[in-house]
Amino acid sequence: MEPNTTKSAYAFLPWVLTFALLGALTVFSYYRESDNPFEMEFKKADLLSTMRIHLLEAIEAEKNAVMATTDEASESFAVRSRQAADKVESNRKEIESIIDQQKLPREIEILNNFNICWAQFRKLDETILALATQNTNLKAQKISATQGAQEMERFEQSLNRLIHRNAGNNRCNTTVMLSYEALTAGLKIFSVHQSHIEEADDQEMDKIELSIKSYDISARKALGSLSNITGLKDSEDLKNAETAYEQFMNLTDEVLRLSRMNTNIKSAELSLGGNELISSQCQEILADLQETIQARQFKATR
Structure with missing residues (x-):
């Protein structure tokens, strides 16, 4: 090469280096402002893993x-569930924003399917x-097993004292018969509390409540007949029995009201039924999206 030509080439070298540097800075600036495609793929994969x-x-x-x-x-676990x-x-x-930017039809389709499933799951x-x-x-x-049981025990004890205190007189047989009739009816009501609490079908609960009403009528009739017996109207034991029975029936009304709401049974049925199916669908869709992204990563690195 001629000396003059060599000098001329060296003269342009600073300009070439300047333009090369500017080009590199432009590319670097581009990838800083808009995420590197490879980084975006890894970010999507990471987000999906975290979502699952x-x-x-x-x-x-x-x-x-x-x-x-x-x-x-229940409250503690509910808070954890909502936070997750x-x-x-x-x-x-976040992943929806990335997929919307990339405009990849298959990923958009899968994410749309997940959005539908996810909305159903959250609701x-x-x-x-x-x-x-x-x-x-x-x-x-809890009400039945604690307060209800206590009032039924008071009811039974009061009637037993009433029987024992009238054991030596002519009205003993009638007192015993009516007392046991009232006690039997009360115990039958108490015994069906659990059946009502565990029952999920409204019609079956209706039947249980009808039987409770029938037993209640029998108990009140027997207590009323006891109060009409000469010498028992002002009996302290009978008054205590009547008070205990009244409180027991008020508790029974509350047991039936709470049981009718059936929130534990309904939540269990929904959790083990509908939501288990929907949650499985959501997980399958996320797995499908993850496989799609991983396949694109594999092709990009080949």
């Missing part, structure tokens, strides 16, 4: 809220959690 983990956490916490035996435990679901929603919005999940935290069946059971 939080979805499983939401499902597990929901089931624990349904199965919990105290209000405190909120994390899924946050990740969903049903909130219904289940709201029911589970009311715990009406458990509350009915």
Whole structure:
């Protein structure tokens, strides 16, 4: 090469280096402002993995809220379930933004399917959690087993004292017969509390309540007949029996009211039935989207 030509080439070298540097800076600036395609693929994969983990956490916490035996435990698990679901929603919005930018038809289609499934899951999940935290069946059971049992015991003890104190007079047989008639009716009412609490069918609960009304009529009739017996009208034992029975029936009304709401049974049925199916569908859709993204990553790295 001629010396003059060499000098001329060296003269342009600074300009070439300048343009090369500017080009590199432009490319670098582009990838800083809009995420690198490879990084976006890995980010989507990471978001999907996180979504699937939080979805499983939401499902597990929901089931624990349904199965919990105290209000405190139900509330605690319900909070955890909602928090996990909120994390899924946050990740969903983030990955939706990336997929909308990339405009990849298959990923858009799968994400749209997930959005539909996810909306159904959240709606049903909130219904289940709201029911589970009311715990009406458990509350009915607790009232029956504690306060109800106590009043029935007071009722029985008062009638037994009434019988023993009248054992030596001519009205003994009538007193015994009516007392046991009232006690038997009361115990039958108490015995069907649990059946009503465990029953999920409204018609079957109607039948139980009809039997309770029939037993109540028998008990009140027997107590009324006892009060008409000469010498028993002002009996302290009879008054105590009547008071205990009245309080027992007030508690029975509350047991039936709570049992009718059936929130524990309904939440369990929804959780183990409809929501289990929907949650499985959501998980399958996320797995499908994850496989699609991974397939694109594999092609891009070949």
